[in-house]
Amino acid sequence: MAFELTVLGSSGSHTGPGRACSGYLLSAGGTRVMLDCGNGSTANLQRHMAFEDLDAVVVSHRHVDHCIDLVGMFYLLKFHEDGPRQVDLYATPGVVDLLTGLLSGDSAMQFPEVFRVHDIDAGDRFSVDGLDFELFPSVHPVPTVSARITAEDAVLAYSADSAGGGDLVDCAHGADLFLCEATWNGEPEDWPEGVHLTASEAGRLATEAGVDRLLLTHLLGSLDRDRSLDEARRTFAGEVSLADDNLTWTVA
Numbered sequence: 001m002a003f004e005l006t007v008l009g010s011s012g013s014h015t016g017p018g019r020a021c022s023g024y025l026l027s028a029g030g031t032r033v034m035l036d037c038g039n040g041s042t043a044n045l046q047r048h049m050a051f052e053d054l055d056a057v058v059v060s061h062r063h064v065d066h067c068i069d070l071v072g073m074f075y076l077l078k079f080h081e082d083g084p085r086q087v088d089l090y091a092t093p094g095v096v097d098l099l100t101g102l103l104s105g106d107s108a109m110q111f112p113e114v115f116r117v118h119d120i121d122a123g124d125r126f127s128v129d130g131l132d133f134e135l136f137p138s139v140h141p142v143p144t145v146s147a148r149i150t151a152e153d154a155v156l157a158y159s160a161d162s163a164g165g166g167d168l169v170d171c172a173h174g175a176d177l178f179l180c181e182a183t184w185n186g187e188p189e190d191w192p193e194g195v196h197l198t199a200s201e202a203g204r205l206a207t208e209a210g211v212d213r214l215l216l217t218h219l220l221g222s223l224d225r226d227r228s229l230d231e232a233r234r235t236f237a238g239e240v241s242l243a244d245d246n247l248t249w250t251v252a
């Protein structure tokens, strides 16, 4: 079953001009899941739907550019005009501790009343009303998962933050759409090891995984985006595009 991916935040590590950090809305039939929840992404989400109508939020790792907007959303749900609301939260190690650490006293205690927390980690599989998630270990300085998300025969692979490797190729193999981070461009040797990908590395992984289309995201806000696109096109012969806030792609 075809489903839709709406980008809510395409900027890597920090916000860019008019561009939020990582957040993606998955819409499959009546099911709506937010994948990652970085700075500014929930402002964009609310252009498309109400936060409390989400079926779930899935967070890939505890870096703030992937989860910090849940702090504000806690207050929206807790003090909702129609009474307290609850949303399912699938969280990787350390996410809940980070968020409750930022909430004071009573609010921290009430976090589980507002978010129904499900602990997830690499190797796990779970489903949210017709969207099936399979999680793979990512190469990144904190526990992080890449996700293979399937609705019947339509497959989206999401790298989250990753320095690549065989697990990411397994995650993405044959995917209809590969949403892959390309934080940097230029030569990989110019950047720290084991943290992120350059655009040319993202293209190379897409080729190795045999994906249909590549969608580059998590570009540093200050980067020359056209250069990133050119570099990925040199290492992947299929369709490549740049993720942009509030644009929608169909996974089919």
Ligand SMILES: [Zn+2]
Pocket (backbone or CB within 6 Å): 012, 013, 022, 063, 065, 066, 161, 218
């Ligand atoms: Zn990030």
Ligand SMILES: [Zn+2]
Pocket (backbone or CB within 6 Å): 061, 063, 140, 161
């Ligand atoms: Zn990260």
